[in-house]
Amino acid sequence: MPFLRGGLKMGSAAIEAAYSASRDKYAERGVDTDNALDRLRQIALSLHCWQGDDVGGFEKNAAGLAGSGLQVTGAYPGKARSVDELRADLHQAFSLIPGRHRVNLHAMYGEFGGQPVDRNGIELEHFRGWQDWARREQLKIDFNATCFAHPLAASGNTLSSRDNGVRKFWVDHVKCCRKIAASIGREQQAPCLHDLWIPDGSKDVPADRWGPRAMLLKSLDEIFAVEYSPQQMKDALESKLFGIGSECYVVGSHEFYLGYALTRGKMICLDLGHFHPTESVADKLSAVLPFSGEILLHVSRGVRWDSDHVVLLNDEVRELAAEIVRSQLLDRVHIALDYFDAGINRVGAWVLGARAVLKGLLVALLEPHDKLKELEAPAKTLSRLSLLEELKALPFGAVWDFHCLKNGVPPADEWLREVEAYERRVLSRR
Ligand code: RNT
Ligand code: ZN
Numbered sequence: 001m002p003f004l005r006g007g008l009k010m011g012s013a014a015i016e017a018a019y020s021a022s023r024d025k026y027a028e029r030g031v032d033t034d035n036a037l038d039r040l041r042q043i044a045l046s047l048h049c050w051q052g053d054d055v056g057g058f059e060k061n062a063a064g065l066a067g068s069g070l071q072v073t074g075a076y077p078g079k080a081r082s083v084d085e086l087r088a089d090l091h092q093a094f095s096l097i098p099g100r101h102r103v104n105l106h107a108m109y110g111e112f113g114g115q116p117v118d119r120n121g122i123e124l125e126h127f128r129g130w131q132d133w134a135r136r137e138q139l140k141i142d143f144n145a146t147c148f149a150h151p152l153a154a155s156g157n158t159l160s161s162r163d164n165g166v167r168k169f170w171v172d173h174v175k176c177c178r179k180i181a182a183s184i185g186r187e188q189q190a191p192c193l194h195d196l197w198i199p200d201g202s203k204d205v206p207a208d209r210w211g212p213r214a215m216l217l218k219s220l221d222e223i224f225a226v227e228y229s230p231q232q233m234k235d236a237l238e239s240k241l242f243g244i245g246s247e248c249y250v251v252g253s254h255e256f257y258l259g260y261a262l263t264r265g266k267m268i269c270l271d272l273g274h275f276h277p278t279e280s281v282a283d284k285l286s287a288v289l290p291f292s293g294e295i296l297l298h299v300s301r302g303v304r305w306d307s308d309h310v311v312l313l314n315d316e317v318r319e320l321a322a323e324i325v326r327s328q329l330l331d332r333v334h335i336a337l338d339y340f341d342a343g344i345n346r347v348g349a350w351v352l353g354a355r356a357v358l359k360g361l362l363v364a365l366l367e368p369h370d371k372l373k374e375l376e377a378p379a380k381t382l383s384r385l386s387l388l389e390e391l392k393a394l395p396f397g398a399v400w401d402f403h404c405l406k407n408g409v410p411p412a413d414e415w416l417r418e419v420e421a422y423e424r425r426v427l428s429r430r
């Protein structure tokens with residue numbers, strides 16, 4: 001096992017002993033830790049490839065992020081400069097995350113053989129390399145259209161553009177992407193999720209809010225006129241509250257996409273960084289899912305203006321995980337990660353965020369759900385709050401370490417040594 005290279009700081013016998021003690025503690029509360037770990041192992045997160053190269057992609061003459069509504073800050077050395085480097089980095093990250101997960105690609109990560117292939121001309125063949133790699137790594141693929149970082153997105157409008165040529169270009173791009181996603185899904189024999197986010201909006205006060213939304217609606221209807229089997233691909237639409245360059249108006253707002261998704265049988269994608277800071281995405285699950293089959297989540301961490309900080313095990317993540325588990329939504333909620341930080345080791349950023357989400361889910365799986373339900377009655381509020389407080393003090397860390405041990409990845413923060421070694425061996429030589 002790779003993490004045994006330098007020997008575990010905490011030996012496996014100590015991890016097992018700590019687990020056994022914590023199993024008893026949880027059992028006293030009516031919680032079966034073995035069962036929680038079985039369930040945790042079955043959860044697949046979708047890991048976003050774009051953390052590895054600061055949302056750059058591998059197109060020839062890539063326009064960069066300028067004017068795209070996305071901003072990546074930091075200049076930490078060692079970012080992936082090619083698709084091979086990106087895959088090597090992803091492989092390293094996956095080796096430090098317990099469980100079997102998915103990889104989330106963006107259209108701009110195709111392999112175009114040095115040829116200038118424009119976004120309305122991309123095809124499955126440009127992703128063959130990814131498919132072969134994913135098969136070898138036993139990963140399923142998800143996919144995203146890339147409606148930013150392109151000269152025709154520089155005006156700030158894509159699918160809602162009033163320039164019909166521009167609008168048509170992006171409609172064609174998304175159509176190509178959905179087709180690719182469906183082919184990937186067919187070949188991997190599991191649905192490939194396709195998420196659509198566009199940067200469209202306006203930096204300053206618009207006089208016409210209706211026009212661009214009418215255009216977006218028209219574009220979406222054109223795009224989704226082509227139907228694919230949900231066994232092959234599933235569509236999600238991702239809203240945003242505001243972006244850089246779309247501070248005053250976002251065409252694809254939450255209400256717009258919610259309405260669209262519910263009337264057209266599509267999923268919405270809720271990105272944790274895309275709502276007002278006091279709004280709870282956890283709360284939205286039980287509000288949307290009675291009317292929609294499934295939801296896609298982008299787990300992120302909003303800080304001030306930035307919606308894409310590396311995910312930590314904060315209250316938001318804990319509440320989200322608790323809501324998924326308590327409401328038995330694990331098979332209706334798809335969990336993807338979405339953040340990008342160019343200021344820290346990028347492999348470490350993947351590992352830190354993915355492990356934080358899994359830990360959040362573990363904490364949720366370790367709740368005594370029946371007992372909590374029982375305490376839902378109004379007169380039991382104090383008992384409920386007191387139990388919730390008590391649960392926070394239970395030793396989930398020992399359960400987590402045991403899970404890591406069993407799944408062949410480093411426990412606690414011992415993954416950091418592996419990331420640092422990879423940095424010395426590989427990243428620092430780039
Ligand atoms: C942007 C959205 C979107 C992107 C990725 C790169 O605000 O969150 O999901 O982060 O498509
Ligand atoms: Zn997102």
